Amino acid sequence: MSTIIQSLKQLHAQIQQAETCYQRQSDSVLLLAVSKSKPASMITTAYQAGQRHFGENYLQEALSKQQALGAFDITWHFIGPIQSNKTKAIASHFDWVHSVDNLKIARRLSEQRPQYLAPLNICLQVNISDEASKSGLRLNELAELCEQVAMLPNIKLRGVMAIPAPSFSFEQQCQPYKVLYQAVKKLNKPELDTFSFGMSDDLNAAIAEGSTIVRIGTALFGAR
Numbered sequence: 091m092s093t094i095i096q097s098l099k100q101l102h103a104q105i106q107q108a109e110t111c112y113q114r115q116s117d118s119v120l121l122l123a124v125s126k127s128k129p130a131s132m133i134t135t136a137y138q139a140g141q142r143h144f145g146e147n148y149l150q151e152a153l154s155k156q157q158a159l160g161a162f163d164i165t166w167h168f169i170g171p172i173q174s175n176k177t178k179a180i181a182s183h184f185d186w187v188h189s190v191d192n193l194k195i196a197r198r199l200s201e202q203r204p205q206y207l208a209p210l211n212i213c214l215q216v217n218i219s220d221e222a223s224k225s226g227l228r229l230n231e232l233a234e235l236c237e238q239v240a241m242l243p244n245i246k247l248r249g250v251m252a253i254p255a256p257s258f259s260f261e262q263q264c265q266p267y268k269v270l271y272q273a274v275k276k277l278n279k280p281e282l283d284t285f286s287f288g289m290s291d292d293l294n295a296a297i298a299e300g301s302t303i304v305r306i307g308t309a310l311f312g313a314r
């Protein structure tokens with residue numbers, strides 16, 4: 091059996107086990123396959139094994155794969171940094187964007203979302219522990235940006251995304267997710283139902299702390 095198919099099975103088993111272990115509802119965590127820097131043929135293999143949600147970081151690379159895989163019923167997620175000159179194509183070619191961290195980008199995505207498509211699903215990327223990273227808004231900006239983004243017409247604010255600084259104990263991995271999860275719950279907005287938390291190295295901690303989408307690259311497609 092192909093490594094990708096095997097890894098997919100292992101990941102589903104790991105997610106299921108974590109859901110049970112941390113008293114999460116079964117099937118409450120979606121596996122997003124992060125295919126950046128991997129060829130369309132690998133996406134095809136995962137697709138044929140049942141995977142439907144794929145995440146990409148780089149627009150041009152994503153567009154060429156989407157063109158190659160046009161016949162497939164894939165839900166595409168944009169998870170990389172967003173330059174304003176790319177918003178039009180992102181708004182037209184993706185179903186989800188996880189990496190919105192300012193109002194200007196959110197406004198452009200809303201204005202440029204084609205009317206014939208459903209509203210674009212948006213997560214706000216919050217910089218919760220990685221001081222070195224330029225991406226992501228600060229936690230103290232979250233409430234205001236949520237209010238502003240929620241009013242835009244062609245996007246649907248779904249929740250938050252975080253990429254914490256790497257840490258190696260389970261407790262340390264949990265900490266930033268716990269803080270962000272509680273901050274979102276305090277906003278008391280039931281429509282914020284999405285926590286895009288967790289990558290290959292910290293998915294158990296992320297699921298323990300409320301993740302609803304884990305973004306997995308390496309553990310599925312191998313090292314980049």
Ligand SMILES: *Cc1c(COP(=O)(O)O)cnc(C)c1O
Nearest residue numbers: 124169289290305306307308309
């Ligand atoms: C690359 C990437 C991932 C996947 O990371 P792995 O450690 O390979 O699982 C997840 N989220 C974002 C935003 C990424 O850029």
